[in-house]
Amino acid sequence: MSGMPLTERTLLGPGPSNPYPEATAGLAAPPLGHLDPEFINVLEGTCARLRTVWGTSNPVTLPLSGTGSIGMETAFANTVRPGDVAVIAVNGLFGTRMCEVASRYGAEVVRVDHTWGQPVDVERVLAAHPSPAIIAAVHAETSTGVASDMAALGQAVRERLPETLLVADCVTSLAGSQMAVDDWGVDIAYAGTQKCLGVTPGLAPFTFSERAWARRVEVPPVWYLDLGLLGAYVRGGPGGRTYHHTAPVSMIASLDAALERIEHEGLQEVTERHRAAGELLQNGLQEMGLELFAAEGYRLPQLTSVRVPEGVDSAKVREQLLVEYGIEIGAGAGEYASSVWRIGLMGHNARLDRAELLLGALGRILGR
Amino acid sequence: MSGMPLTERTLLGPGPSNPYPEATAGLAAPPLGHLDPEFINVLEGTCARLRTVWGTSNPVTLPLSGTGSIGMETAFANTVRPGDVAVIAVNGLFGTRMCEVASRYGAEVVRVDHTWGQPVDVERVLAAHPSPAIIAAVHAETSTGVASDMAALGQAVRERLPETLLVADCVTSLAGSQMAVDDWGVDIAYAGTQKCLGVTPGLAPFTFSERAWARRVEVPPVWYLDLGLLGAYVRGGPGGRTYHHTAPVSMIASLDAALERIEHEGLQEVTERHRAAGELLQNGLQEMGLELFAAEGYRLPQLTSVRVPEGVDSAKVREQLLVEYGIEIGAGAGEYASSVWRIGLMGHNARLDRAELLLGALGRILGR
Structure with missing residues (x-):
């Protein structure tokens, strides 16, 4: 070859990053069909393990079928209604990208710029607008190597802007930094598999709170990222489990194997x-x-x-x-x-x- | 494990379907970085081999980073402007889905229903509207096992509706049926890796003609599927090759290995x-x-x-x-x-x- x-x-x-050997073994294992009962068990296990690494009990916690960026896209596609104010902290490339993506869904973006290499300033973000629909920030800026205090941002948002949804980009932090999205008050978070999870790129672990679910866009502009439809496959519903798209079964098996290895360690x-x-x-x-x-x-x-x-x-x-x-x-x-x-x-x-x-x-x- | x-x-x-052994070997090979010169060689080879199986010289021919459905989404996201008329032939589930997806981008869908199990009727499709922006049909309906005559549809569209873009769903036909998108006059076509290509699911081979490129939506509503930005990574541009998202390197290596195996056979x-x-x-x-x-x-x-x-x-x-x-x-x-x-x-x-x-x-x- x-x-x-x-x-x-x-x-x-x-x-x-180089994958865990367990992740490579999972990737190369004989694939199962995406509706095979054994695969459904694997998927449910993967979602449960993802809840553990995210520190969440959100039912809508799943690996999205694309790379990390699809997590960002899904976050905004399912929450932004045209004209919504989104306050976005920018302290690197991925904050900048959040502004771009949120804008495509019609958000009125209020951008809070920081010097690259510095963390997000919670007070400046909170002061940027009196009642934004969304506040978004990057937990671990891949472009600069900076960690921001998501616990402090979450606490401030919960106390002072209880109606606002908080979006966190955790592409480089999940399974590498301590993570507690429920305790922090983060509503929507996404990551990639190719960083601290030790899996090859191709999936975006994603979590979406019940608060966000209640306020989600019912028919988002993007069919592939429609959480209502995705949920019907991943969680099942009154009519059973509904086919949406063919799940990337080998990537999911690989992620599951890496999560099991992390759990074991x-x-x-x-x-x-x-x-x-x-x-x-x-x-x-x-x-x-x-x-x-x-x-x-x-x-x-x-x-x-x-x-x-x-x-x-x-x-x-x-x-x-x-x-x-x-x-x-x-x-x-x-x-x-x-x-x-x-x-x-x-x-x-x-x-x-x-x-x-x-x-x-x-x-x-x-x-x- | x-x-x-x-x-x-x-x-x-x-x-x-079960992957080719070569595809599994490619999947499990040590991954390269998505900007590594050796990986760029692999990617360019993959795009070239995809052109061969599609039967096209379209420069914009690439594997999209998602499952087959993301191909359909990308087709409409980059071509539909709100109010555009899209005539869609429906002879199964995937024709139905095309209507759903095109609608999300604001298309005025003119649906041409057929009995399931029957092929697309070219004359009925052509008669549905005098000047549609888009005509779309499924080449191989996965839901019914029916092949439609894409050559005849393409010829009719080219002769009688020269301004119309033709979209073909080839998820189940690529590398299994004879394929000649350029000769047929198809502008936009997409497939999945998990069918006749003999690769696990996770990529959507995609091709987009120069005619379609000239008339594409400059800033599509979906950042992840923006062909302008994707093209800057896959093809490079005046400023060199620009990072868009982290390519799923192992999936691409697997697809490349399968394409090489197909070429060899x-x-x-x-x-x-x-x-x-x-x-x-x-x-x-x-x-x-x-x-x-x-x-x-x-x-x-x-x-x-x-x-x-x-x-x-x-x-x-x-x-x-x-x-x-x-x-x-x-x-x-x-x-x-x-x-x-x-x-x-x-x-x-x-x-x-x-x-x-x-x-x-x-x-x-x-x-x-």
Whole structure:
């Protein structure tokens, strides 16, 4: 087979990351039909396990059949009515994208810009509009490596804007950071499989609260992302389980296997593993004389952003890592494309050995 | 791993079908990053191979990151402007769905209903409206097992309605039936990977003509399906290749491996293999005294619909096949749920041995 060259990469960019071996085994297992009773058991188990990693009891918790971005699209497609005010915190690329997507559904977007590399400022977001229909923010900004305090934002929204729905982008945080969407008061959250969940890209884990359900758009403009129809397949209904689209059965089996592996290791242990690997990496980079990009105190352990040293060709270093060591790291996003590197230690790669490997290879290339 | 039970099924329903071994190997291969030069090579190869199986030179030919239904959604999302007239031929479930999806984008749908089990009537479709923006029809109706003459429809549209865009649902025909979208005059076509392509579900091969491109909706309501943005990643542009969403790299590697396998066998040989397996099955079923559902002369070899004999419990037979033989076949769709079975011989399963297996098992259960 010359299709996918069997090159093996160590994927230490902003995602995809190398999958857990269990996830690969699940992916390659003989597929079942999407209406097979055994597959329905797998799907129900997957949804239950997703509730655990999200920290939610939301019945509408499921893997959407697309990559992480489809989670963002589904969030807005099912909640925005033309003219609705959406206050969106922007502290990186994915906040910017939320503005774009919400606008397509007719939202009147009130954009609260932050300096990239800084966390979301809860007070500025709350002050942006007296009664928005939606407030949205990114929990873990993949473009900058910054964690924002979703618990604080959720508490403020619940106390002061009880009618507002809160949307959280958790693409890079789910199963890597501590997560408690119910306790935090987050109504709608989405993630991707290719980051801390340790699965190849192709699904968007999604959760939608009962409050959001009661206020959802009954006939959203997008049929494929219509939660009413999706719910009839995933949860069943009075008329039984209704076919909507053919579920990506192998991807779901892969996600289920990864979630089972995470459950077996322990969710807290997995989070701690991400923390420890990130700490080793970030300390090592600083010892090497490099400067971290994200604000201190708000650095994601699973995704480290670091400034490219003066006089160093960013792209050339990435190429050397790729060609000589088989290691992928990411360029910066947006205007930081050539002045920042992004290094992910996510899922199966959230390990001390991966951190050491990267420090060794990067140090040798930079001569530090 | 208790995630996906390692039950092995022979998937002879309307899809998913068992993947080619090459497709499974591609799926389980170590993933590459979506911006890795080696992955970009794979993606470009996949798009080129898709052009061959579609029979097109359309530059915008790509695998969309979702299941087959996302192809239908993308077709309408990028072409329908509110108030546009869309004439839609309905001769089964997927024609019905096209009406639903086109309506969500504001199309004024002119629905041309046919008896289920019959092919699309070109003259009735052409007579439905003097100047529709769009005409849409299903090439291979998965719900009934009927093939329609897309060449004749395309020729009629080109000659008599040169301003109209023609959309074809080819979910069950691509790589199983002869396909020549350029020669036929089809502007937009989509498929799924889990049928005749012999890949697990998760991608929608898609092609979009230059005529359609010139008249596309510049800012479609759905960001994820915006062909302008997707094109900038898949094809590159003046500013190089722009990140849109993280491509499902393993699914694409799997599709590429299956396409390579099809290329190696020969596209015509693959189509002939589908024909021969379907003929054996359909003759065998009739010899057993069963009645085929689809109109004679319009029967898809890859998907056979057959009437459940009088007095036989349809669901019980399907369950016996599943439990005793590990064989999945499909129920009928819509009002034919319990009076029709659907039997697929698609992709890796388009083989004489699979046809014989099904005839043997079904014959034994029915006592015929």
